[in-house]
Amino acid sequence: MKPSKESIVTKIWNEEPEPDNPFAARACYCSGFDVYGDLLGKISWIQYLWLLIRLEPPEPAQARMLEALAVGLANPGPREPSVHAAMCAGVGGSTRASALIAALSVGAGNLGGARDVFAAMGNWADCGTDLAAWRERIRNPPVDERDDVWPSFEHPPGFDPNGAGCPTPVRQLLNHLTVLDPGPVLPWLQQNREVLQHEADAPLAFSGVAAAALHALGFTPEQGEMLFLLLRLPGAAAHALEQKMNWAKFPFFGNGLRLTDDPGPSSPDHE
Amino acid sequence: MTPAHRVPIMSEDKGPEMLARCEDNWVTAMGAWFPEGRVVLRGKDVLNDLGHRPWMEYFIYGINGQEDSRFARFVEGVWALTTSYPDPRLWNNRVAALAGTTRSTGVLALAAGIAVSEASLYGLRPIRGALDFLYRADRKLADGAILEDVVWEELRTYRNVFGYGRPITSADERVAPLMKFADSLGMGKGKFIQLAFEVEKILKQSRLKYQMNIAGAVAGLVADEGRTPDDHYYMAALSFVAGMMPCYIDSLGKPGGSLFPLRVTRIDYKGAPPRRWGAA
Structure with a gap:
């Protein structure tokens, strides 16, 4: 047996081994805090989530704001594509994990998904609360000459190209988070929302509110993308469970597809 | 060989001693890449041998180490047709x-x-389950059971028979073209595919009027090739892509x-009436 030389380098997590098993931890520390000997019973799930990503405890106001955002994002509702995808797993009796995998894959996209949040947070990092910079960014979004696996954006990140007015729940979440935000970001967004919407020719979306809030809380775009993926899963889970094997009552869109290049019935030509 | 019924496998090779023995020590006859420019899969050279074969043959060789270009062509045909x-x-x-x-x-x-x-109404569970059912039915017949009893017992116990019945429509339009394709490879006359059709005759006459679906037909053909449920499942994993x-x-x-947008009124709510959080 070769001695182990490689190791996992991390600032997040440390462990001490149990005396009877070098593969079991006797104590687990998250950024220095004893998770099972100290944190358990003292902190909320949201505080722990913050600690894991930021490595320092949140201020009470920060935790309240992230908690409020988490409630606002938890269920996009069964019409939303990522939840619809999770329900597709539920109706066919697919594995529970596949429902969440479906919700993640579909909810990852740049139209209202986590990639939208990532891009919008990049805009916040670059433009801050400078209206002229936002106008310029929306009019002339940055262009990368290299190709990428992600489809190109077809709308200003954080705005809904299929929207009309800004939906009431989006404004309610923005208003609530604005009250909780001790900094300038959300109050500025609330004040300039209509100007920005006019510039974007689209209303602010949940992804735009989430991006602003996560930026205000000091998360990087990468952290924001990950949190958005994570925080939208509860609704997907609940709706997937509810639809379990409910195929007879789930929309199949039987008459909802029209084929434009149907060659018509033909005899097999492979012989 | 008919595979044994699934039972929980309690490994004797376990615990901290096993983990310690395996630390930085993965011993395998499956495969590896050598940085100097060689790749081995199940004892064969990839760059000079396996890699020059059709991808499906490579895929199946990776799953069970068997080299069978006719069966690989069959699997490919199943994927394309069904x-x-x-x-x-x-x-x-x-x-x-x-x-x-x-x-x-x-x-x-x-x-x-x-x-x-990997669903229950379609996909991997019926694909695997249909093969498992045929093998179990065959064992029960060998023990003297009557096929009708085996089928009814399966229905009573599990409320379905994998390989039979289908959501949305009852008949499966894929069965006939598949059987024709199988015939072109010299398949389709074996004991298990005949058993699969015998089971269909019984279920067709039942109240459920179940017909054989594609998973049942493929299972019959695959069973006649002696494949295990594990092999069948692994081979089918990518079949929908x-x-x-x-x-x-x-x-x-x-x-x-634009894909199937649903307006708000398409939610047919059946839950609790509106109420206030925290109200008595």
């Missing part, structure tokens, strides 16, 4: 298509579609959000 329907209404395809409409990536779309294909990618590409090429 598991690659490019319709975004089908649930696993719909997931891939939804990933296109939300502008996610092609690989995330396929990964989710493959994961969702050729139908999914077109669904993703199609919705990616159409306006974002």
